[in-house]
Amino acid sequence: MLALIRAQQRCRPRTQVVSHVARGLPTWRGIHQTPVALKKKKKGTGSDDLFSTEDDSLFGDSGDLLGASEATKAKKPSAAPTERSADTGKKLRGKLNAEQRLERFNVLFQFVDERIGRHPPAKAQRKPEQVRNTAWQHLFGLAMAKEQLEQVAEMFPKWRESRREWTPQMVMTFVRRCEELRCPELALKVFSDHPKYGVDLVGRKAARQLLHSLHVEHPLQESITLSALHRIYKLPAISEDLVSCAMITSACFKAGTPESLTVANALVPALQELLQKTKPEAWEYPTDPNARNQRKDKAWLTWTLTKIEKALSNQNQPFEWLRQWREQSGHVQVAT
Incomplete structure (x- = not known):
């Protein structure tokens, strides 16, 4: 684990001193953000259905x-609302x-x-x-x-x-x-x-969500920085949380540099130990969309462990222990 610790030390977040002078902030005017431009930007925010949002x-x-001073006073409903008023209310709720x-x-x-x-x-x-x-x-x-x-x-x-x-x-x-x-x-x-x-950074759930956002499409350096924040905010270490350990291990394998592979290989024993302590049936992939939205971390673990198994296979490293756990959890039937 020395490799991960050294990587974290090189990426410690800055701790600059804040001026005691209160910052005056301008009001958002939307000068360069017209509704049309914002609508175009929003089109790129869609995500995979495995990770759909509210x-x-x-x-x-x-x-x-x-x-009360800012809101419009509501009118009293009439005794017999018209069809038009009902339609208007429906539009307002949209x-x-x-x-x-x-x-x-x-x-x-x-x-x-x-x-x-x-x-x-x-x-x-x-x-x-x-x-x-x-x-x-x-x-x-x-x-x-x-x-x-x-x-x-x-x-x-x-x-x-x-x-x-x-x-x-x-x-x-x-x-x-x-x-x-x-x-x-x-x-x-x-x-x-x-x-x-x-x-x-309060809670393991928020930390996992942020790591999920960073570990695939962003530089590995950002995931390493986040792992250092776990210690600062008294969260469980990356190597002690199954989902987080799997995601950062996968990210290190994906980066493919000598340094990142060293960190990945150092994390593999920790991942193996975590899986040995975890019942596979507790992490079955949720096939129901509603259940999947409630426990997205199960979907993240399913696909991340699949990537790690492929990486171990490509490096001619033993992965039978991982395949066996994935078979028992049903992950193999979902992701190959």
Whole structure:
């Protein structure tokens, strides 16, 4: 394991000191992000059905997050609603188009920006509505491009200045949205610079999600950096978590450099030990789409172990122990 430890030490995240001067952040104006451009960018965010994500409508409505002063007062329903009013209500419950999403993003962004920080603007002090935790989740969901998420991330320091904390659900939503918009490096940047952003990588689930986002299409260096963060945030080491160990081992084999192969071969014994302690039937590949969405880590493990077996075979290394576990778990019938 010395190879992995040395690789982690070379990739330790920076720990710069944050200035005590509060940062003034401009409001997102969408100058270079027209609804048409954002819609085009969003087309590239689709993912394999094995890793499908929640419907965008979950994030569509900011609702009472804006407070009574910002929201439109609802009209009382008539005693006998017309067919037209029923159709209108159905449309309002549907997905937002690009223009509506951008408008709601701008309104919510400005609302949050003016009400957090050490010294909120005078306007917010006169009307001190408290920003709810769910406001961040709605901002993440309304964002349609990496640039918008970056703009939101620049407000994170002000949340800490307001003496507010990040919940595991908020962190998980941020990580997932970064994956959906194909910018997991932004999440890695935030977690790697805690003095600036003040966001903890909370929970094994969020760490796995981020590693899944990075280990296939991004440089191996980023996965190694993430593995170093496990120790900083007191998460189980990569070599102690079955799914994470499999993903980074696969990434090291895929990189194919002498250094990465050294790390991969150093991780193989740890992976073998983890499999020996794990019941194969507990990690059967979920064939039902709903069950698969609930336990995506099972799908990740299925395909990752398949890649590792092929890598071991290509290097003429013993892999019978891995094939036997995959047969008992049913992975062989799904992925070959």
